[in-house]
Amino acid sequence: MKRIIIYGTKHGATKTISNKLAELFAEGATIIDVNANLEIKEIYLSDYDQVIVGSSIYMGQINKKLKKYIQDNEGVLLKKKLGIFLSSGLEDPMAFENNFSEELLNHSSYIGFLGSEIILSKLSFIEKAMVKAMKTKEYSKIYDDEIFKMAEAFIY
Numbered sequence: 001m002k003r004i005i006i007y008g009t010k011h012g013a014t015k016t017i018s019n020k021l022a023e024l025f026a027e028g029a030t031i032i033d034v035n036a037n038l039e040i041k042e043i044y045l046s047d048y049d050q051v052i053v054g055s056s057i058y059m060g061q062i063n064k065k066l067k068k069y070i071q072d073n074e075g076v077l078l079k080k081k082l083g084i085f086l087s088s089g090l091e092d093p094m095a096f097e098n099n100f101s102e103e104l105l106n107h108s109s110y111i112g113f114l115g116s117e118i119i120l121s122k123l124s125f126i127e128k129a130m131v132k133a134m135k136t137k138e139y140s141k142i143y144d145d146e147i148f149k150m151a152e153a154f155i156y
């Protein structure tokens with residue numbers, strides 16, 4: 001069973017979640033940061049049985065490169081066991097509908113919010129101002145139980 005987790009992160013929460021997810025698989029998983037251009041170009045999705053994609057959300061949008069990658073490879077993804085997770089402060093279910101096609105969502109074996117974090121020292125000046133305006137404080141909520149549930153859906 002070959003698995004790959006392809007993620008898009010800006011400040012690291014989605015990377016943390018992806019690593020935790022991969023650790024739960026006895027056979028492990030290939031983990032790819034979609035922003036690492038060289039790596040993403042070298043992926044052959046046909047080599048994998050299961051594909052999990054995950055992204056954080058900024059201004060309602062998932063990572064742009066991940067969105068493009070998913071659109072470009074939708075045909076192949078529809079033939080794989082697929083999972084989608086989001087790392088989002090609002091956890092608005094519409095975020096899935098707004099960022100992924102209906103076909104992909106219907107085809108997915110599992111979709112979920114696996115936690116999020118805002119660490120002020122990692123944010124740009126503008127981001128800090130936006131977070132302040134939203135009256136949000138620094139936090140880290142990585143949902144280990146939800147990560148476990150998602151992993152289970154891909155083990156059995």
Ligand SMILES: Cc1cc2nc3c(=O)[nH]c(=O)nc-3n(C[C@H](O)[C@H](O)[C@H](O)COP(=O)(O)O)c2cc1C
Binds near residue numbers: 012
């Ligand atoms: C400037 C800014 C804008 C954000 N916009 C949204 C948003 O529109 N919707 C949402 O659900 N979460 C939003 N978030 C929360 C992030 O999605 C959350 O912090 C996520 O865990 C970050 O993941 P990352 O570290 O992998 O980039 C925002 C956070 C920041 C700092």
